[in-house]
Amino acid sequence: MLDVAFAEARLGLAEGGIPIGAALFAADGTLLGRGHNRRVQEDDPSLHAEIAAFRAAGRRRDYRSTIMVTTLSPCWYCSGLIRQFGIGAVVVGESVTFTGGHDWLAEHGVEVTVLDDRRCIDMMATFVAEHPDLWHEDIGAAPSG
Amino acid sequence: MLDVAFAEARLGLAEGGIPIGAALFAADGTLLGRGHNRRVQEDDPSLHAEIAAFRAAGRRRDYRSTIMVTTLSPCWYCSGLIRQFGIGAVVVGESVTFTGGHDWLAEHGVEVTVLDDRRCIDMMATFVAEHPDLWHEDIGAAPSG
Numbered sequence: 001m002l003d004v005a006f007a008e009a010r011l012g013l014a015e016g017g018i019p020i021g022a023a024l025f026a027a028d029g030t031l032l033g034r035g036h037n038r039r040v041q042e043d044d045p046s047l048h049a050e051i052a053a054f055r056a057a058g059r060r061r062d063y064r065s066t067i068m069v070t071t072l073s074p075c076w077y078c079s080g081l082i083r084q085f086g087i088g089a090v091v092v093g094e095s096v097t098f099t100g101g102h103d104w105l106a107e108h109g110v111e112v113t114v115l116d117d118r119r120c121i122d123m124m125a126t127f128v129a130e131h132p133d134l135w136h137e138d139i140g141a142a143p144s145g
Numbered sequence: 146m147l148d149v150a151f152a153e154a155r156l157g158l159a160e161g162g163i164p165i166g167a168a169l170f171a172a173d174g175t176l177l178g179r180g181h182n183r184r185v186q187e188d189d190p191s192l193h194a195e196i197a198a199f200r201a202a203g204r205r206r207d208y209r210s211t212i213m214v215t216t217l218s219p220c221w222y223c224s225g226l227i228r229q230f231g232i233g234a235v236v237v238g239e240s241v242t243f244t245g246g247h248d249w250l251a252e253h254g255v256e257v258t259v260l261d262d263r264r265c266i267d268m269m270a271t272f273v274a275e276h277p278d279l280w281h282e283d284i285g286a287a288p289s290g
Contacts, residue, residue: 046196077222078225142231
């Protein structure tokens with residue numbers, strides 16, 4: 001399932017965007033929605049990858065058996081989405097380059113799996129090194145001073 | 146400032162949607178963005194009012210001095226947004242019909258003001274009584290059983 005999220009991240013990178021991808025799956029592995037960060041592409045600060053995948057999955061009545069797969073540890077914004085809608089499980093590609101709220105989600109009953117996926121780490125580490133301002137903008141890390 | 150958020154909520158209701166409105170202001174009271182819940186209108190589960198207002202404000206580099214005004218206590222999804230982007234203050238119209246994460250935000254340094262606005266309470270209470278399924282869908286309260 002991480003392959004789908006990673007493909008989304010690569011697509012975002014190819015578009016000149018921030019390379020984070022996500023996908024929402026049903027318990028049986030059916031893909032419900034996929035997406036990637038589109039801050040740059042659409043000048044939309046609200047389109048983090050997990051939000052884009054959730055949005056693409058459309059209106060649903062019950063998320064308890066769904067699985068959110070994301071290339072990067074979900075920030076508080078995306079963690080809040082996962083908690084509010086009761087998404088049952090989260091698979092995180094990596095939390096080396098950034099650690100968001102996945103421990104908080106685990107404390108609140110979400111089944112969290114953190115991988116240590118080399119492709120995800122390399123893509124994100126390279127991006128952060130090359131575009132620190134864009135990355136900081138995306139996670140709301142305000143300039144100091 | 147609550148008047149702007151309330152006007153958005155009323156607009157949402159008039160469109161047949163869920164009556165929750167929000168607006169993001171600069172410290173000097175300049176309106177940066179406003180919006181309302183558009184789950185019904187656009188079949189988009191990601192468009193909670195606070196997200197819509199944040200999106201309408203466009204890309205920004207620093208949210209520390211901004212104020213998010215919302216007719217209703219922000220759910221975890223919207224609270225996560227506020228925390229991640231370091232929005233400095235939140236004004237909540239009411240938290241009688243629903244209580245989200247505003248205490249959690251206060252614990253994490255956000256300046257939180259909770260009003261007890263009768264217009265907001267009445268509008269939301271009436272909506273929840275008339276459309277319980279839609280309301281439960283919007284906050285991810287899955288059907289029991």
